[in-house]
Amino acid sequence: MTQDKETRELLLESAKAEFMEKGYNKASLRSICSNAGVTTGALYFFFKDKADLYRAIVGKPVDELFEIMQAHFDEDDEIIASADPDADFDDHSEIAQVLIHHIYSNYDAAILLLTKSQGSEYEDIVDRIVDMTESKSVEAMEKLAARNGKKKKVNRYMLHLVIHLVVDSFVHLITHEPDEKKALANIKKVFKMTMRNWKDTVLD
Amino acid sequence: MTQDKETRELLLESAKAEFMEKGYNKASLRSICSNAGVTTGALYFFFKDKADLYRAIVGKPVDELFEIMQAHFDEDDEIIASADPDADFDDHSEIAQVLIHHIYSNYDAAILLLTKSQGSEYEDIVDRIVDMTESKSVEAMEKLAARNGKKKKVNRYMLHLVIHLVVDSFVHLITHEPDEKKALANIKKVFKMTMRNWKDTVLD
Amino acid sequence: MTQDKETRELLLESAKAEFMEKGYNKASLRSICSNAGVTTGALYFFFKDKADLYRAIVGKPVDELFEIMQAHFDEDDEIIASADPDADFDDHSEIAQVLIHHIYSNYDAAILLLTKSQGSEYEDIVDRIVDMTESKSVEAMEKLAARNGKKKKVNRYMLHLVIHLVVDSFVHLITHEPDEKKALANIKKVFKMTMRNWKDTVLD
Amino acid sequence: MTQDKETRELLLESAKAEFMEKGYNKASLRSICSNAGVTTGALYFFFKDKADLYRAIVGKPVDELFEIMQAHFDEDDEIIASADPDADFDDHSEIAQVLIHHIYSNYDAAILLLTKSQGSEYEDIVDRIVDMTESKSVEAMEKLAARNGKKKKVNRYMLHLVIHLVVDSFVHLITHEPDEKKALANIKKVFKMTMRNWKDTVLD
DNA sequence: TATGAATGAGATTTCATTCAT
DNA sequence: CATGAATGAAATCTCATTCAT
Numbered sequence: 001m002t003q004d005k006e007t008r009e010l011l012l013e014s015a016k017a018e019f020m021e022k023g024y025n026k027a028s029l030r031s032i033c034s035n036a037g038v039t040t041g042a043l044y045f046f047f048k049d050k051a052d053l054y055r056a057i058v059g060k061p062v063d064e065l066f067e068i069m070q071a072h073f074d075e076d077d078e079i080i081a082s083a084d085p086d087a088d089f090d091d092h093s094e095i096a097q098v099l100i101h102h103i104y105s106n107y108d109a110a111i112l113l114l115t116k117s118q119g120s121e122y123e124d125i126v127d128r129i130v131d132m133t134e135s136k137s138v139e140a141m142e143k144l145a146a147r148n149g150k151k152k153k154v155n156r157y158m159l160h161l162v163i164h165l166v167v168d169s170f171v172h173l174i175t176h177e178p179d180e181k182k183a184l185a186n187i188k189k190v191f192k193m194t195m196r197n198w199k200d201t202v203l204d
Numbered sequence: 205m206t207q208d209k210e211t212r213e214l215l216l217e218s219a220k221a222e223f224m225e226k227g228y229n230k231a232s233l234r235s236i237c238s239n240a241g242v243t244t245g246a247l248y249f250f251f252k253d254k255a256d257l258y259r260a261i262v263g264k265p266v267d268e269l270f271e272i273m274q275a276h277f278d279e280d281d282e283i284i285a286s287a288d289p290d291a292d293f294d295d296h297s298e299i300a301q302v303l304i305h306h307i308y309s310n311y312d313a314a315i316l317l318l319t320k321s322q323g324s325e326y327e328d329i330v331d332r333i334v335d336m337t338e339s340k341s342v343e344a345m346e347k348l349a350a351r352n353g354k355k356k357k358v359n360r361y362m363l364h365l366v367i368h369l370v371v372d373s374f375v376h377l378i379t380h381e382p383d384e385k386k387a388l389a390n391i392k393k394v395f396k397m398t399m400r401n402w403k404d405t406v407l408d
Numbered sequence: 409m410t411q412d413k414e415t416r417e418l419l420l421e422s423a424k425a426e427f428m429e430k431g432y433n434k435a436s437l438r439s440i441c442s443n444a445g446v447t448t449g450a451l452y453f454f455f456k457d458k459a460d461l462y463r464a465i466v467g468k469p470v471d472e473l474f475e476i477m478q479a480h481f482d483e484d485d486e487i488i489a490s491a492d493p494d495a496d497f498d499d500h501s502e503i504a505q506v507l508i509h510h511i512y513s514n515y516d517a518a519i520l521l522l523t524k525s526q527g528s529e530y531e532d533i534v535d536r537i538v539d540m541t542e543s544k545s546v547e548a549m550e551k552l553a554a555r556n557g558k559k560k561k562v563n564r565y566m567l568h569l570v571i572h573l574v575v576d577s578f579v580h581l582i583t584h585e586p587d588e589k590k591a592l593a594n595i596k597k598v599f600k601m602t603m604r605n606w607k608d609t610v611l612d
Numbered sequence: 613m614t615q616d617k618e619t620r621e622l623l624l625e626s627a628k629a630e631f632m633e634k635g636y637n638k639a640s641l642r643s644i645c646s647n648a649g650v651t652t653g654a655l656y657f658f659f660k661d662k663a664d665l666y667r668a669i670v671g672k673p674v675d676e677l678f679e680i681m682q683a684h685f686d687e688d689d690e691i692i693a694s695a696d697p698d699a700d701f702d703d704h705s706e707i708a709q710v711l712i713h714h715i716y717s718n719y720d721a722a723i724l725l726l727t728k729s730q731g732s733e734y735e736d737i738v739d740r741i742v743d744m745t746e747s748k749s750v751e752a753m754e755k756l757a758a759r760n761g762k763k764k765k766v767n768r769y770m771l772h773l774v775i776h777l778v779v780d781s782f783v784h785l786i787t788h789e790p791d792e793k794k795a796l797a798n799i800k801k802v803f804k805m806t807m808r809n810w811k812d813t814v815l816d
Numbered sequence: 817t818a819t820g821a822a823t824g825a826g827a828t829t830t831c832a833t834t835c836a837t
Numbered sequence: 838c839a840t841g842a843a844t845g846a847a848a849t850c851t852c853a854t855t856c857a858t
Contacts, residue, residue, distance in 0.1 A: 025229055025230070029845080030275045030848080039823055041824070045821060049849075050850095119230075120230075161376060168369060169369060171817055173365070196401075197400075201397055211839080234832085243840050243842095243843075245835080246839050248832095248834075248835095250839060431731075433731070436828095448845090451842080452828095457829075458829095486804060494636075569784060577777060580776050580777075600772070604809075605805050605808075619817080641851075641853060651820065652855090653817090654818050794850085
């Protein structure tokens with residue numbers, strides 16, 4: 001006993017592997033424990049329940065992701081509030097880079113969240129990201145319209161779809177390209193594509 | 205009771221409802237049977253196991269979908285094989301209409317497949333559609349290149365992504381728009397968008 | 409398999425013994441099943457859960473008990489409504505006999521209820537009996553007072569206590585005297601005692 | 613923290629609350645410890661096991677109770693041994709007062725013992741009190757008979773029952789009347805009632 | 817004194833599946 | 838065709854207790 005200080009870590013490793021292999025629902029706490037070389041009781045010393053164990057793996061990265069997004073939208077708000085009417089919203093290269101870097105720094109958690117979270121409290125993570133992005137975009141567009149007086153007609157359905165697709169692109173990229181640099185290179189194309197789609201189909 | 209020969213049908217109805225409510229994994233055969241007013245034995249008379257029951261609901265629509273797609277690609281092949289070098293590949297309105305009609309004619313099955321199939325043999329249905337579309341597209345492009353001598357450089361990653369996104373668009377549309385006509389109207393925009401993305405990012 | 413038709417019965421027997429030995433809370437469904445020679449799954453074919461199993465043993469006797477009591481109180485009501493102002497409420501020998509007979513006809517269930525029900529939905533059975541008796545008694549006394557014009561002052565605390573004690577006497581008798589005839593003989597004394605206590609302490 | 617030497621006290625407080633809320637059986641040592649702000653190890657430093665912890669709360673009051681009762685019976689013995697053949701055994705007001713005072717001075721423990729002790733070594737406390745009272749009463753009656761020559765026939769069953777009921781009355785009173793003075797007032801009525809029952813039914 | 821970690825046995829419940837009738 | 842019964846394995850979770858430090 002008292003192996004250095006690792007049991008919790010062993011459990012997290014084992015849980016990661018099990019969730020990855022079987023998904024949240026079918027993952028067995030028994031397997032997780034026996035693979036970690038401990039009894040089920042030990043697991044319950046460190047984690048409240050299955051949900052808590054999963055949260056211990058993906059919770060922090062998720063929270064940070066939303067913080068990063070929030071910070072980005074706050075910045076945009078400031079730009080909108082500032083004098084310059086021609087500020088550039090088209091250059092998403094910075095936020096893309098930050099997001100990609102954060103995600104690839106937590107790659108295991110990202111894969112778990114995007115492909116193995118059904119049944120957990122995170123099963124709607126992608127929808128939550130889409131929803132946040134959409135509502136923040138709408139807000140920003142309304143502020144811009146209020147300030148500029150120009151009012152572009154917006155196709156709300158296409159707005160939703162385009163945002164959905166750019167998020168899906170991220171998801172697809174992350175789940176298929178394990179190399180951060182390559183992912184970043186591709187995501188820039190995705191953004192370019194998205195901006196055109198935006199202008200062509202969201203703004204009538 | 206006048207049940208004539210309907211037990212199988214009752215079971216299928218009940219199963220649809222249960223799968224819809226809980227998803228493939230969490231659906232309980234017990235619940236399905238008791239809601240259908242029969243015992244588990246009856247279920248096992250008509251269906252080999254849980255997978256077979258699910259297949260009985262979604263199998264035929266899926267097979268037909270792939271047949272429709274196959275027929276479409278075969279037509280394209282013929283056009284490529286024909287003399288006309290300027291044949292139009294850009295007009296997908298026909299295939300779109302046929303696909304949408306097929307899907308909305310089997311709407312329950314479609315929703316089941318797209319949102320409730322995790323754990324079943326159909327959990328990868330979207331990927332299979334993407335894969336088929338992608339490989340057929342590559343084939344077609346190679347045949348065209350061979351015939352025309354012109355060889356456009358193709359960005360395989362973006363090809364894959366663009367196809368993925370158009371399929372995702374379908375999925376998103378189907379799961380969010382229950383009205384066939386409205387869905388069809390929107391899907392045309394999606395195709396237009398996709399064609400531009402194709403030319404801009406797949407062909408360098 | 410198919411032993412005559414008895415598995416459910418075996419389970420009930422085994423459950424009775426286990427509940428009797430360990431009480432509701434500490435009774436183990438595992439033990440019950442293995443002592444009955446079946447697997448736990450079998451139990452869950454016949455009973456919804458632990459509570460349902462317990463209910464299958466004691467539920468009917470309890471319901472019948474309350475029906476018997478209700479019928480008794482209804483009879484009293486009729487007597488009160490009738491002309492005779494001097495009807496005799498003091499002779500409880502009939503109800504005593506009926507109650508005792510019912511209880512001793514379901515002796516196992518009675519012992520279970522009175523001594524082993526903690527943790528189950530029946531843990532308050534004695535209180536429920538006291539409450540019903542008390543409220544019916546109060547009703548009856550009020551009706552009598554309204555009819556007769558005479559209004560005896562009632563010490564509510566002693567009323568409650570005396571009723572509690574007569575019920576306790578029943579309980580004590582039942583749990584200590586397994587012979588129905590002897591129990592009946594003693595319960596008559598208890599009633600006599602109770603009637604005097606009633607007059608002396610409930611009615612000031 | 614200034615915990616000086618209070619951990620044990622914290623644990624006892626927390627245990628009292630837990631036992632009160634859930635009863636002996638369902639009380640969780642984990643909860644007790646965490647509510648006390650210590651770990652399980654600490655508990656096991658002060659107490660041998662769950663039983664020992666419970667004993668630490670209720671043991672002393674129980675022992676004292678039996679001592680008080682013993683002293684009372686010893687006094688009675690002396691009176692019997694004394695010359696006066698007409699000594700008064702009917703006035704229990706003194707012992708009633710002493711008992712009630714002791715019990716209300718340890719009210720938490722009393723409630724715990726009377727309503728939450730199932731599963732513990734004290735689950736039979738009421739029976740033990742009844743048994744002691746009964747055997748001491750029989751002893752006393754025999755001594756009296758031996759001395760006086762008169763031999764009243766005693767109905768042993770009713771003796772047991774009457775004692776049981778007076779004890780039950782105490783229990784009921786204690787658990788329903790938190791005010792010591794009111795309890796004392798009522799208990800006197802109970803004794804009066806008991807004395808009459810005694811003469812009427814115990815002594816044929 | 818007290819902690820933090822871990823045990824191991826136990827609890828109830830659910831499930832897909834089987835099979836004699 | 839269908840029933841009713843039963844299996845057996847697995848699931849998550851809780852518990853009192855122990856012990857090295």
